[in-house]
Amino acid sequence: MRRIGGIAVAVLLAVTGCSGSTGSEPANTTGTRTVKFSITEGKRTAGPEEVAVRTGENVALEVTSDRADELHVHGYDKAAQLSPGVPGTVAFTANIDGIFEVELHKSGAAVTRLRVGG
Numbered sequence: 001m002r003r004i005g006g007i008a009v010a011v012l013l014a015v016t017g018c019s020g021s022t023g024s025e026p027a028n029t030t031g032t033r034t035v036k037f038s039i040t041e042g043k044r045t046a047g048p049e050e051v052a053v054r055t056g057e058n059v060a061l062e063v064t065s066d067r068a069d070e071l072h073v074h075g076y077d078k079a080a081q082l083s084p085g086v087p088g089t090v091a092f093t094a095n096i097d098g099i100f101e102v103e104l105h106k107s108g109a110a111v112t113r114l115r116v117g118g
């Protein structure tokens with residue numbers, strides 16, 4: 001899927017252009033880098049400001065929010081619905097190079113930055 005890498009750069013610039021897709025993917029825990037976050041009142045209370053991974057690495061971002069929200073990984077356009085206090089995960093293979101915002105749509109919380117490649 002590297003052929004769409006050029007498109008990813010354009011998507012990165014349009015950080016407010018959220019499609020809000022609600023598809024959820026089963027988390028693959030085999031050979032996956034899992035990074036956990038907590039969000040309370042719209043602020044990150046646990047987890048790194050940036051997640052840097054190699055191209056092709058399997059990544060799972062697990063987020064626990066104190067309120068219902070939608071987790072969204074830009075660029076990859078992966079989303080997960082979050083229930084209060086219940087961890088939600090987006091899992092994917094990091095096959096698009098670039099820097100992508102990970103956010104919660106309702107609270108507007110910045111969860112982290114995903115840096116792929118380099």
Ligand SMILES: [Cu+2]
Pocket residue numbers: 017018019072073074103105
């Ligand atoms: Cu978004």
